[in-house]
Amino acid sequence: MKNKYSIFSLIKNAFSYHENWQRAWRDPEPKKEYDAIIIGGGGHGLATAYYLAKKHNMTNIAVVEKSWIGGGNTGRNTTIIRSNYLWDASAGLYDHALKIWEGLSQELNYNVMFSQRGVMNLAHNLQDVRDLQRRTHANRLNGIDAVYLNTKEVKKFCPIINTSPNIRYPVLGGTLQRRAGTARHDAVAWGYARGADDMGVDIIQNCEVKGIKRNGDSIEGIETTKGYIKSKKIGVVAAGHSSVIANMVDLKLPLESKPLQALVSEPVKPIIDTVVMSNAVHAYVSQSDKGELVIGAGTDAYVSYTQRGSHDVVEGTLKAILELYPIFSRMKMLRQWGGIVDICPDASPIISKTHIKGLYFNCGWGTGGFKATPGSGDLFAHTIANDEPHKLNADFNINRFVSGDLVDEHGAAAVAH
Amino acid sequence: MFLINCPYCGERDQSEFSAGGEAHIERPKQPTELSDDQWAEYLFMRKNIKGVQFERWNHAHGCRKWFNMVRDTSNDKIHAVYKMGEKPPIK
Numbered sequence: 001m002k003n004k005y006s007i008f009s010l011i012k013n014a015f016s017y018h019e020n021w022q023r024a025w026r027d028p029e030p031k032k033e034y035d036a037i038i039i040g041g042g043g044h045g046l047a048t049a050y051y052l053a054k055k056h057n058m059t060n061i062a063v064v065e066k067s068w069i070g071g072g073n074t075g076r077n078t079t080i081i082r083s084n085y086l087w088d089a090s091a092g093l094y095d096h097a098l099k100i101w102e103g104l105s106q107e108l109n110y111n112v113m114f115s116q117r118g119v120m121n122l123a124h125n126l127q128d129v130r131d132l133q134r135r136t137h138a139n140r141l142n143g144i145d146a147v148y149l150n151t152k153e154v155k156k157f158c159p160i161i162n163t164s165p166n167i168r169y170p171v172l173g174g175t176l177q178r179r180a181g182t183a184r185h186d187a188v189a190w191g192y193a194r195g196a197d198d199m200g201v202d203i204i205q206n207c208e209v210k211g212i213k214r215n216g217d218s219i220e221g222i223e224t225t226k227g228y229i230k231s232k233k234i235g236v237v238a239a240g241h242s243s244v245i246a247n248m249v250d251l252k253l254p255l256e257s258k259p260l261q262a263l264v265s266e267p268v269k270p271i272i273d274t275v276v277m278s279n280a281v282h283a284y285v286s287q288s289d290k291g292e293l294v295i296g297a298g299t300d301a302y303v304s305y306t307q308r309g310s311h312d313v314v315e316g317t318l319k320a321i322l323e324l325y326p327i328f329s330r331m332k333m334l335r336q337w338g339g340i341v342d343i344c345p346d347a348s349p350i351i352s353k354t355h356i357k358g359l360y361f362n363c364g365w366g367t368g369g370f371k372a373t374p375g376s377g378d379l380f381a382h383t384i385a386n387d388e389p390h391k392l393n394a395d396f397n398i399n400r401f402v403s404g405d406l407v408d409e410h411g412a413a414a415v416a417h
Numbered sequence: 418m419f420l421i422n423c424p425y426c427g428e429r430d431q432s433e434f435s436a437g438g439e440a441h442i443e444r445p446k447q448p449t450e451l452s453d454d455q456w457a458e459y460l461f462m463r464k465n466i467k468g469v470q471f472e473r474w475n476h477a478h479g480c481r482k483w484f485n486m487v488r489d490t491s492n493d494k495i496h497a498v499y500k501m502g503e504k505p506p507i508k
Contacts, residue, residue, distance in 0.1 A: 241467065243463070243464070243465035243466070243467070244467050247464065247466070252458070252462035252463065252464065253462065253463070253465070254457075254461035254462055254463065255463065255465050256438070256463055256465055257465055257467075257490075300418075301435060301436050302436035302472070303436070303438075303465060303466075303470065303472070303490050304490050304493055305467045305490050305491050306490075306491070306492060306493055310418035310431070310432070311418050312418060312432045342465075345460075345461050401457045401460075401461045401462070402453045402454055402456075402457040403453070404453075
């Protein structure tokens with residue numbers, strides 16, 4: 001049983017110079033067989049394992065991760081959480097996640113630093129205004145908090161925005177979701193890992209999947225760099241590398257993997273206390289608790305697994321940032337990085353069974369998966385445990401590309417692609 | 418970001434080009450006879466390879482011609498460039 005984190009444990013450990021903290025999770029060797037294996041130890045994969053153990057009593061399970069946990073897109077995103085999506089299916093999915101976020105630190109006994117500082121989406125042309133107003137109405141019909149702001153109200157909410165009518169893409173208005181905000185991305189992975197480990201889940205790092213063994217139409221196990229592991233149920237949560245895993249069983253997915261970039265500035269005093277996103281000029285910015293501006297750029301328009309991204313994409317984003325926030329003109333950027341995002345043609349995820357028995361995929365989150373981490377894990381765990389989707393992820397099945405029931409969220413995805 | 422050797426214009430910056438996705442996906446010859454599964458396969462399903470991939474590119478801010486390219490998506494190295502209708506020079 002794990003020791004509980006609290007003010008008392010902090011004081012107690014201070015007396016031993018913080019040298020005797022209990023390990024947050026074990027480092028086990030893989031067993032020969034598990035009831036289920038999750039491929040991918042990012043936030044979504046660890047959350048899946050956590051909810052499989054907690055809600056479905058499946059504790060003989062493993063998470064295999066080719067690198068270290070949370071080292072992929074979980075540690076590379078811009079930590080924005082919101083649920084203001086247009087369609088009913090998406091509203092249900094993302095707001096389910098947001099509701100779990102609201103109590104997550106308490107549930108995990110791990111501070112994920114969830115901060116409901118609000119997310120504002122800007123409109124820069126007449127079509128943006130119409131789209132955002134429509135989305136505000138749709139959100140409110142689905143019980144999601146949303147308000148539409150005019151230019152003056154935008155300026156009042158975030159005074160450093162340049163609302164002059166004379167800029168190339170003037171701010172004509174915006175939407176605000178006050179329950180939205182940010183969280184500490186690493187803490188989400190670590191918190192779920194600690195919670196899952198505590199219930200007996202094996203988290204196996206530095207263990208890359210090399211092949212999947214199937215017997216006709218069902219799954220038998222996986223070939224890894226740490227040997228063969230048997231399991232009749234495999235959940236794949238490999239983000240940008242989902243197609244790589246799918247190709248091992250000759251399954252084609254409707255995905256394209258592309259680098260998405262982000263960057264942070266040098267730390268400065270608090271200047272922006274919310275998250276501001278602009279789909280049209282492709283710039284979004286917030287400030288971390290350390291004081292860095294966290295800036296999200298766009299995707300490269302071609303398939304690549306390089307985790308780098310192109311310079312011209314960053315340049316375009318920074319031009320837009322400077323026009324919207326002239327106050328940042330002398331800021332220096334500290335770091336830039338890329339993550340590989342798996343994008344579906346309709347910009348919505350897949351949380352689904354496949355035609356192969358025992359093989360499940362949770363992928364296609366594209367540029368906006370972090371916000372959904374708790375909800376995605378919860379629903380994917382339900383799908384794996386019951387071999388049936390939960391009603392909230394029923395619309396996000398893989399067959400929608402055959403039936404044509406797409407969930408087109410290009411308008412609500414913050415990164416145009 | 419890399420340089421692309423356009424078969425018509427020569428070496429140019431990648432930002433002049435737009436990517437057109439996986440190459441050699443043939444348009445169905447008899448669209449009316451396709452099942453929903455076959456349509457999904459043609460429209461949406463992609464190999465999305467990590468490694469050497471065949472793809473279509475367009476020199477959008479140049480000659481505006483389409484051509485094919487063989488590129489390693491794990492390191493963005495281009496192995497070959499060839500015109501539309503030509504057989505790929507590499508297997």
